[in-house]
Amino acid sequence: MxxxxxxxxxxxxxxxxxxxxxxxxxxxxxxxxxxxxxxxxxxxxxxxxxxxxxxxxxxxxxxxxxxxxxxxxxxxxxxxxxxxxxxxxxxxxxxxxxxxxxxxxxxxxxxxxxxxxxxxxxxxxxxxxxxxxxxxxxxxxxxxxxxxxxxxxxxxxxxxxxxxxxxxxxxxNPILYYNKDAFQAAGLDPENPPKTYAEIEAAAKALTGNGVTGGSFAIYGWFMEQLLANQGAELLNNSNGREGLADQAQLGAPAAVSTLEWWKKMVDDGVMLNLGRKTDDTKKAFAAGQIAMTLDSTASLRGIVQASEGKFEVGTAALPKPTEADAGKGGVIxxxxxxxxxxxxxxxxxxxxxxxxxxxxxxxxxxxxxxxxxxxxxxxxxxxxxxxxxxxxxxxxxxxxxxxxxxxxxxPATQGAVMGVFPEARQLTETAIEEALTGAASPQDALDRASAEITQKIQEYNSTVAQ
Missing domain, CATH: 3.40.190.10 (Periplasmic binding protein-like II)
Structure with missing residues (x-):
């Protein structure tokens, strides 16, 4: 044995x-x-x-x-x-x-x-x-x-x-960073940052112009995980893998699809840039004043503030939720x-x-x-x-x-998902986001495909674990 x-x-x-x-x-x-x-x-x-x-x-x-x-x-x-x-x-x-x-x-x-x-x-x-x-x-x-x-x-x-x-x-965990000076110039209240998806989209539209784009989110699987948890949605079955091993990914569920559709719409409308997968690239664009909003880790805060010194004041806000009705749901992982x-x-x-x-x-x-x-x-x-x-x-x-x-x-949503193939799952999630943002696939199709591949990898991993 x-x-x-x-x-x-x-x-x-x-x-x-x-x-x-x-x-x-x-x-x-x-x-x-x-x-x-x-x-x-x-x-x-x-x-x-x-x-x-x-x-x-x-x-x-x-x-x-x-x-x-x-x-x-x-x-x-x-x-x-x-x-x-x-x-x-x-x-x-x-x-x-x-x-x-x-x-x-x-x-x-x-x-x-x-x-x-x-x-x-x-x-x-x-x-x-x-x-x-x-x-x-x-x-x-x-x-x-x-x-x-x-x-x-x-x-x-x-x-x-x-x-x-x-x-x-x-x-x-990630937070929203925004350029207070750009908010002021666009007629937005720099002390009242956007809290919902619709408010982010409206702010991005108002901020875009004169060489500035509303924002950019790096194509990072961690951000998708956080945006789901922030609305109380779970990435995996079996309570995110916390009540028995997870064996199904849930990336194709409505919460993920609607989030990616919102993200894609802003990119398609030209109020959100797609700068790829590296958070370093969005940080640099933010510090240069090329974009007015971005998502990044709390661990990056000091560096982001220091990079912006003498140029503009950095504001921070909690991750946005889909609607005001979601205000009491979820949180960060x-x-x-x-x-x-x-x-x-x-x-x-x-x-x-x-x-x-x-x-x-x-x-x-x-x-x-x-x-x-x-x-x-x-x-x-x-x-x-x-x-x-x-x-x-x-x-x-x-x-x-x-x-x-x-x-x-x-x-279970905010505790975070657990699976034995998480690094690979993030890569597959990022590929799906990339496909959707570039128009290679619809958000639903891209996430369904990624979800199926992650599920297969999870099940292959689980089969090697002695029960």
Whole structure:
């Protein structure tokens, strides 16, 4: 029986490596790709160490934070290591989320993997199915760790059957960014941004002219997921895959079709530009004043505001809903990544990693992380830290993100969908949006086709998971 399960899981890992390679990096650009030198120098970061009596326990953490984000990670590790003598954490950059996860799949069962790994939210289903992790709930229950100080709407994504499987780390969701000066020039109230699809369309029309187009949304599957959740619609069956494995995608449902039709109409009318799949391109167009509205991550807020300094004032608003009648429905899904504990490491090592994870959740640590990266604090008390208060005074636009998160009611729609082929599903969703916006297919046909392909991939994945 054990050999059969190992064979099944080996097949699962091989399938997932192939599927992830086919899916590519997509629009998952939050972490960047890092440098070839960094990837090469860190590739050997295994945890095969020998502990001597009295020596600190070594914890190896694989992460996907490059550039400035990686610098902040290194600083947090330094602070923790200098705060005590019992545990020494080594942070090892492993490339993008996809690259890091593929390295983990190769290392599983060999004893050469890390103690803990940062994995993007859409990898959650695979991590659970792998059987290679120790749920965070086990550590929480062992010492009655109080999770009430953590954000419920962030914990929600990583909670399955009332068990927290991983600890949230870097968290974001999308908001609407708009050019207040352009609103003023177009006769729109810059303090009353659009709240519905119709209001977005009307504003885009009023804003278009004199070298400015109303807006542009990057063709990003994450945005479609968010727009659906914001109206209480689920992407997958079985309560978004949270009451049993999902085996059907629901992209062809009315909520998705009407959303894409609205988006396409604005593009067809020339009041919304189609700038492709890269959020970097819409950010640049927004900063240059070429477009007056865009969707982007809350983690991009500081960069967007700084890029616009001296040109115009940036306003922020919650994601639009289809109609005013939808005002009380839905909300946003958290994006980003969380920390997973690997169960093939010694118990002492796992416990040491848990000490570090608790340090990362402390208010002061979360305040530093938030201010220096733009990601949400996962700890409520972080908002009471002077560092956060000062940052909010400097970037008051972030209050929109805080309110949007706190106003979200946790439901299967806003907890977020879970499936083992999420990266590929996003790619297929983006292809469908692209086909519709360019006129290659109607929104209904494009989404139906994508939904059927995602369903097939989900079912292929599910067949490799031992029940």
């Amino acid at each position: 054990k050999s059969s399960r190992k064979w099944m899981f080996a097949c699962l890992c091989m399938l997932m490596v192939v599927l992830t390679a086919c899916g590519g990096g997509g629009s998952q650009t939050a972490t960047g790709t890092g440098t070839a030198e960094a990837a090469s120098s860190n590739a050997s970061g295994s945890t095969d160490t020998t502990q001597n009596d009295g020596d600190p326990v070594k914890v190896v953490w694989w992460h996907a934070m490059s550039g400035e984000l990686g610098t902040v990670v290194d600083e947090l590790v330094k602070q923790f290591n200098e705060s005590q003598d019992d545990v020494q954490v080594e942070a090892v950059f492993q490339g993008t989320y996809d690259e890091s996860l593929n390295k983990l799949k190769t290392a599983m069962g060999s004893g050469t993997g890390p103690t803990m790994i940062q994995t993007y939210e859409i990898g959650s289903r695979f991590m659970i199915d792998s059987g290679a992790i120790t749920p965070m709930q086990q550590f929480i229950d062992k010492e009655s760790y109080d999770v009430s100080h953590l954000e419920e709407n962030i914990l929600g994504y990583y909670t399955f059957d009332d068990r927290l499987y991983s600890m949230p780390f870097n968290t974001s 958290v994006g980003g990544a969380s920390l997973w504990m690997l169960n093939d490491r010694p118990e002492e090592e796992q416990q040491a990693a848990w000490q570090f994870i608790k340090f990362l959740a402390e208010p002061a640590t979360q305040a530093y992380w938030h201010v220096n990266t733009g990601y949400f604090p996962i700890t409520k008390e972080a908002y009471n830290e002077e560092l956060v208060k000062e940052n909010l005074e400097k970037y008051p636009q972030f209050q929109t993100a805080i309110d949007q998160l706190h106003n979200t009611e946790l439901t």
